Amino acid sequence: MTTMVLEPREFRLLDGLRLNPRKSFSGRVRGERLTKKKGISIEFADYRDYAEGDDLRHLDWNVLARLDTPIMKTYRDEEDLAVHLLVDGSASMEFGEPTKLEGAKRIAAALAYLGLNGGDAVYPRVLGRREPPQAALRGRASYPRLASWLGGIPSDGQSGLAKTLREFVASSVRAGIVVLLSDGLDPDVIGAIKSVGGRGHELLFLQILSDIELDPDLEGDLRLLDAEAGSPVEITVNSYALKEYRRRLQEHNGAIVDAVRRIGGRHALVRPDQSLDSLLKTVLKKGGWVA
């Protein structure tokens, strides 16, 4: 039986909201998103001189009567928006209570629902493992398929976040919103984020970190084993080591935020146990991620 990931109450919170990109993207099928392309819709875009063969239905008769000059009204076209839903499925996402992957799935479900509800094309993708790209999902009716897909994401990805993110960028996908749900714990993630911006995507990075990363409860002589491919670290964890760790984490997160802003994206740090109410209120609505 397929779970819906979200509670019915949470669906009601999401109804009426849509993703609010800063950029405009051209779509493949007619949708509900205004594009830069001039087309036929009721959304006025601009004026231009009449050219032979133009549809006279869009001639501005009022201007012609006043100025005796034929002027054509143009309208913005309405197309669908590509929403690339990237969920980090690497091994590091299995930490936390609830796990960061569980938190990522809930947030991904909410954002995908907004996209599907708004008529956007949602392209779900798992980072950290090699799997064929999913077909675009459109319409609210596609939500069960998305939920099923989310439920099937394992947390045993062995490929690095940065590597698979670069592979996504290199896969010539449509430019659109890239919703990245990850902990960002990859030393090369900064370069990968910059490459996302280089392909014209608008990045919405929800960095999910649990207490294990933010306030680690470690002490003594330890051998730290990396959940992914990192080399083991022998360490005597004391106040000085913890202080150094926090400094490095802060520096790493600061570099991520800086990289995201440089490519015109948005970043927010959330916890895996953060409720959807709180997320909507403090991040998505407050930051203008949804409207």
Place this chain on the structure above:
Amino acid sequence: MTFQNPGALLYFLPLGGVVILLYLLRMRRRDVRVPATFLWPERTDEVRANALFQKLRFSWLLILQLLALSLAVVAFAKPQTKQRGLAGEVTVLVIDTSASMSATDVKPSRFANAKKQAEEAIRSAGASDRIALIEAGPTPRVLFPLSSDPSKQLRALDGLKPTDAEADVGDALRLAAALVGSIDGARIVLLSDGVFDKVTNFSRGKAALVYRSIGDSDENLAISALGTAETPTGRQLYCAIKNESLKPIDGTLSLYADGKVIDSVKVPAVTPRGQWGRTISAPASAKVFEAKLDAPDILKSDNYAVSLTSAGASQHVLIVGKGDIFLERALALEPRVVLDRSANLPADTSPYDIVVFDGVEEQPVASRGVLTLGTAGPATPVTTDGSVKSPQFVSAENQALMKGVDLKGVFIDHAEKVKPRANGVVQALGDNGPLIVTSSSPTKRQVYLSFEPLQSDFPLQIAFPIFVSNVLDFLAGEADSSLLSVKTGVPFSQPTTAPATLKTPAGDTLSIKPVANTLIVRETRQIGKYELTVGGKTKSVYSTLRSDTESDLKPQKDLSLGGGEVRASTSPSRFADFWRPLCMLCLFVLGGEWWLFARRS
């Protein structure tokens, strides 16, 4: 640098090996899986180990531990350096302040030279060296106990003055041995010219004895005798001068009677080790005769002598009897008394000024004073009428003899029951008759005590020595007790309850308080005339040296001390240990190692 225990250095190899081996042990670490390791610093500050083995890595803890170990091992090997100097780790400086040390053959004087050497020893001593100062004077005294305080030691040394007296160097050395004789490596340094009596009954214990001989000459002319003699032609004053050196010395001798010059004569060059004498007629009424010698010698202290002809100034006392330690002690307190004791009365008693019959029946004697204790005789100013048990004191006359003497409460086991003769004067009365009776005539004075002191607790009373002193004054004639001749540096005492003042020859005035009703005067350390004022009564005290030992100024290079020969040394060497600073440094390094350990763990 040498090591007292060089074998200890070998301990470094096994101990250092153990320390390094501990660092070869590997820490068994607990595996913990974390989301990412790239954020964690590589801090493998291992302070514990519980598994074998690992490659030796650089560690400040290892470096500090090896440094502390090496310091401890070197300290345990007791490193030392050889240094020259008087002071060792524990040193007692014994400084001779006798009259001979005032000799000026070494400029400015032997004493000043000794002080200078002591000062150099104190200044050159190490910070941990302990030094004590002892004055070898007439009465040895510790100027400064063992300590490491050079400033206080120098202040104490600065206050040390030479005397015109004989020194008891033996006692001073015994005092030094008592201070440091049980300490290994201690050193007793005697700064002296060796001019003192042979020292016996001295053991230096574990301490080493270093003798620094001071002085290089013996040129000295001394007054060896001054006195008067009653002859058929009248009183004669004689004076003898002795040349203690191996070189003829001349001079000028001046003789004084009661402060007035009666003779001044050029002394011809006195042959080496020879004597020269002069006898002149002396004024019969004079009581104080002084001799002053002006000679080109190196010691002035023995160029002055005094002779008193007053009867009270010197009293030769004979005790006839079984012996009474309390009585002898009370008489010994009197500086004017020369005491003899005999079980039986000698045939000729004319040499004695006073004869004491202690429990022996009084017999007629030629002496001018007689003290009878307990057993009256035919010449006693009382007649006996048996004996009484436990007589009680009733009253005393307000006479000089009873001044300061309180017999109230004195327990007397038994006494003679007597009646005074016609010439007898009752001084103290008991419930069964007189207890003390005196008689006086122009040629003889007598004091009779109706009980033997040992048959009572009178000798245990404070009043007893005062009574004895009063008896001596009475028998000598009170008018004659204002003159006294003492030997320099020899303390004398006087029974009194009143404080006294002493005016020195230099004009200084000292206050002296009596202790247990006895005034003890120790300040007559210089030759000359002192004035002792007690209770408004002034006594002239003449202090003279007159010592053959001190006048023979030849510095001694070898001394016989306690049965062993001690040779004068130039500059003794010492081994200065410096393991203590190494230990301190080791503790400091261990402290740093602990701090580093605590900071990292």
